[in-house]
Amino acid sequence: MFIINHFPMLLKHFPHDEKPRERFIKYGPSSLSNHELVAILFRTGTKKESVLQISARLLQTFGGLRSVKEASIEELSTIRGVGKAKAISLLAALELGTRLHHQTTDNRYVIRTPEDGANFVMEDMRFLTQENFVCLYLNTKNQVLHKHTVFIGSLNSSIVHPREIFKEAFKRSAASFICVHNHPSGDPTPSREDIEVTKRLFECGKLIGIQLLDHLVIGDQKFVSLKEKGYL
Numbered sequence: 107m108f109i110i111n112h113f114p115m116l117l118k119h120f121p122h123d124e125k126p127r128e129r130f131i132k133y134g135p136s137s138l139s140n141h142e143l144v145a146i147l148f149r150t151g152t153k154k155e156s157v158l159q160i161s162a163r164l165l166q167t168f169g170g171l172r173s174v175k176e177a178s179i180e181e182l183s184t185i186r187g188v189g190k191a192k193a194i195s196l197l198a199a200l201e202l203g204t205r206l207h208h209q210t211t212d213n214r215y216v217i218r219t220p221e222d223g224a225n226f227v228m229e230d231m232r233f234l235t236q237e238n239f240v241c242l243y244l245n246t247k248n249q250v251l252h253k254h255t256v257f258i259g260s261l262n263s264s265i266v267h268p269r270e271i272f273k274e275a276f277k278r279s280a281a282s283f284i285c286v287h288n289h290p291s292g293d294p295t296p297s298r299e300d301i302e303v304t305k306r307l308f309e310c311g312k313l314i315g316i317q318l319l320d321h322l323v324i325g326d327q328k329f330v331s332l333k334e335k336g337y338l
Contacts, residue, residue, distance in 0.1 A: 126138050126142035126143070126145055126146055126158070127146060129142075130146065140165060140170075140171055141158065141161045141162040141165050142158065142161070144161035144164065144165065144196060145157045145158045145160075145161040147192070147195050147196055147199055148160060148161055148188075148192045148195070148196070151187060152186075152187045155186075155187055160185070160186075160187040160188065163185065163186075163187075164182070164185045164188060167185060171200065174196065174200065175197070175200045175201075175204075177197075179193045179194060179197065182196065182197070214245075214249035214250055214251070215249065215250045216247065216248050216249050216250075217242065217244060217248050217249075217250060217284065217319075218248055220320055220322060220329070220331035220333065220334060223242065223284050223286065223320060223322050223331075224322055224324065224329040224331075226242065226250065227240065227242075227253075227286050227322075227324060228324060228327070228329070231286070231288040231324045232288065232292075232324060232325070232326050232327060233326075234288050234290060235290050236258050236259060236290065237258065237259060237287055237288055237289070237290065238255055238257075238258050238287060238288055239255070239256045239257050239258075239266060239285070239286075239287040240253060240254065240255050240256065240285070240286045240287065241253075241254050241256055241271055241274065241275075241283050241284070241285055241286070242283060242284040242285075242286060243274065243275055243278045243280035243282075243283050244280060244281060244282045244283060244284070244319070245279075245280065245281055246281045248282075251278045251279075251280055252274070252278045252280075254274050256270055256271060256274075266303050266306075266307070268306065268307060268310040271283070271285075271307065272310065272311075272314055272316060275316045276316075280316060281316065281317075282311075282316060282317040282318070282319050283311075283316065283317075283318060283319065284318070284319050284320045284321070284322065285303075285304070285307060285318065285320070285321040285322070286321070286322045286323075286324060287300075287321075287322075287323060287324070288323070288324040288325070289323060289324070289325050291325075292325045292326035293325055294323040294324060294325030294328055294329050294330040295323070295330065296321075296323050296330055296332055296335065296337075300321070300323060300332065301332065301337055303321070304318070304321040304332045304337050304338065305337065307321075308338055318338065319333070319338075320332065320333040320338065321333070321337070321338070
């Protein structure tokens with residue numbers, strides 16, 4: 107373990123009036139640096155140093171989060187201003203991140219065919235009494251990152267606005283998506299509006315770089331893939 111000599115220069119970039127909690131609320135966690143996230147966990151500094159200075163010095167001392175995760179409570183506690191309580195909070199947060207990574211990587215549902223997509227939503231959507239328009243956002247491995255209900259009501263191209271769909275796609279860092287909506291009648295035959303919405307979203311996806319893989323219409327224990335019908 108060692109202290110990097112140019113550490114005092116780095117602290118010039120971390121003014122005492124920075125408010126990482128407020129930025130977290132306004133812009134989300136991805137807008138914060140590692141030392142700012144650690145500072146939120148630590149909550150308080152000391153009379154001589156702000157919490158931002160302490161968190162920055164800790165990361166510089168250990169050379170990054172990976173080494174911090176491998177450190178013991180005792181090793182972290184040797185950093186001035188940290189102590190056992192802060193060390194335990196940090197290690198607990200890093201362990202949760204590790205568990206979440208393994209869980210989401212291993213257990214995410216994979217969609218490779220229209221049948222996979224239909225099976226994923228069938229039991230939730232086949233008995234709905236109103237039309238629900240849902241997007242399934244996928245990563246590069248076709249694993250489902252997120253299921254998002256865009257709107258509830260009769261399908262209309264003026265209601266299904268690409269802005270809302272792709273806003274969620276960017277938020278989830280999706281590589282592609284699948285649209286799904288149900289027909290309460292139980293007949294999944296696509297309507298003219300279904301086809302128009304599909305073509306519009308497909309063209310928008312090509313421009314943005316987030317591909318629409320399919321649009322599934324769900325009926326009662328049956329479905330129609332607009333991709334298989336040749337509309338994509």
